[in-house]
Amino acid sequence: MSQNKYEHGGKVWDGVPDRWMDFSANINPLGCPSVIRDEIKKAVQYIGYYPDADMKSATRNIADYLGVDKSCVLPTNGGISALHHIVQTAKPQRVIILAPCFVEYRHIAEVGNAKVVVLPLLNGRHSVELPIDDIKSVARAGDMLIICNPVNPIGHAFSKDEIINCIEIMNSCGGYIVIDEAFIDYRPENTMTSYIEDNDRLIIAGSLTKMFAIPGVRLGYICAKNNTIDSMKSVQMPWVLSCFASAATNGLKDINEFVERSIESNNVNRRALKKRLEELGVYVFDSCANFLFADLKDVGVTAKRLAMRLREENILIRDCSNYDMIDECYARFAVKSKHDNDSLLKAIKGVLDDKG
């Protein structure tokens, strides 16, 4: 049960996956919309063909979905491949990360031989603050600042003005800024895609995994100015997308209603889950994403212990002990259906009562 440095949520392969009620991975509880699922199913007819090396249809479909020109999109084998490819291609000397954050930022930087500079995102235990002054004072040419927005594991969304501020800092020092928009579908008004044309040093990484509930398919993208995309494409291996990933993008047309319904449903369920966790005495951060970040200190249990106890009831949560700059009392819970959230709450209450 003890975590290694780069351990993740979503570990459902001990036994059959549906044995678990999984709050450790942030996947849309409405599931994959049928229009995308049908495309994926149909794609089995294409397993015998090499995928289009130019990824023409996937590129166009993702670009249309994002509302950008197709010259500004490079599909990738999952969101993490997007981040990995960005670092491998831009070759930053240092990567600045704001902790706590997705543990793979550090891994990707280390694999890319970049030094990792960690700045704090929390002021005290509960106050989320973009460390603009820290960024300004450390950033220099050759640096790459990675910001997740909304930020995983907290769920807080930075405003466009805050991000623009960071873009200006990285622009003026000759660095890069990467916005990881893996969860932006839950906060579409905050996307920076409309800023790429005017910003050579802004690169967006995205994922179609979360909103469309297809982590098994591996589908993400890089969105940047066309010359940046050209250079990143020239060093990308051919055939990174499977026929299933490519086909999934066909379902992105006419998906707006599903996305809106998902956001709405997530808002309702997230607020209810937050309120009831708070009633149990747990500190819960404000979130606009499909997960909640919690500090368990006041209820006197570590995330590891809570995760272990819930696991006995086949419930998985994300013990955040292997995140930088936070202690062992922080955990992340995916927002799921009302039914599942109720089961989680009941199980957490059981653990807390038991302890008292």
Add this chain to the structure above:
Amino acid sequence: MSQNKYEHGGKVWDGVPDRWMDFSANINPLGCPSVIRDEIKKAVQYIGYYPDADMKSATRNIADYLGVDKSCVLPTNGGISALHHIVQTAKPQRVIILAPCFVEYRHIAEVGNAKVVVLPLLNGRHSVELPIDDIKSVARAGDMLIICNPVNPIGHAFSKDEIINCIEIMNSCGGYIVIDEAFIDYRPENTMTSYIEDNDRLIIAGSLTKMFAIPGVRLGYICAKNNTIDSMKSVQMPWVLSCFASAATNGLKDINEFVERSIESNNVNRRALKKRLEELGVYVFDSCANFLFADLKDVGVTAKRLAMRLREENILIRDCSNYDMIDECYARFAVKSKHDNDSLLKAIKGVLDDKG
């Protein structure tokens, strides 16, 4: 129609894929065996789960198929990802390639900032000779020699003794040797998998694409000594395999009969196709793989022209003009079913007659 440096066969996405009779990609004409296809189809139930980050079942299945210990296997997102990952991880200063060869070797080396040293595999127009003396004289510490066996695009298989000779050269100079066994399923007796335990500097890259006719799924592997695999695994991103690629490996049990039948059928059809191409005056290289390499010089047509004319009849062949060290008269034809091969022969005859 003019090729860029890294253009490949299998370009069937102009229109619908089955519009084409594709001899430009070397895919088993028997198609994906039902035991693997069924596993892939069933895997749609797993699209909503992150794949196992440890790839336990895929690793075990591939290891069992190869007859090696599971500590010696790292699954990858296609054979080309295996090669890319090897170069990115071992970071050779120079990559020695034997031309003509798969065009991606050069691409992968360049992306990895390695200098490319090209040695000739052909002595004159038609004699295939492993350039042992050349390798011995150029190889030095930090080099990586890549040999494809059986060699794409020629189809010639190097003997184990020849490969062992190369291993010794690279061992003694402090370099690496990578054997690309993408087509080894058609010549299983030549695999070097049983040599990895005793050779720290031998790395095998493989693909499950060709024999099992699943290029759309993206599934390959690295096979090497366990400590090499450990270090390559530590810098691999999580979730490189989709649920479909992972599930496909479940079908590798009890696949021997299919493989034997495929080899036998390929032998029969390849010999017949070779003989009939020769009857048309085309020089055809000996091959043990599922493709034939041909010199069109004596029949007075360039590969580009032949490809262009056949394309008008919805037939694709591999114009090898963008391969190193050969002229514009070489082409590669996949070996397909008797019916398809007959169509190819008829169409080629038409082009040659037309010309006369």
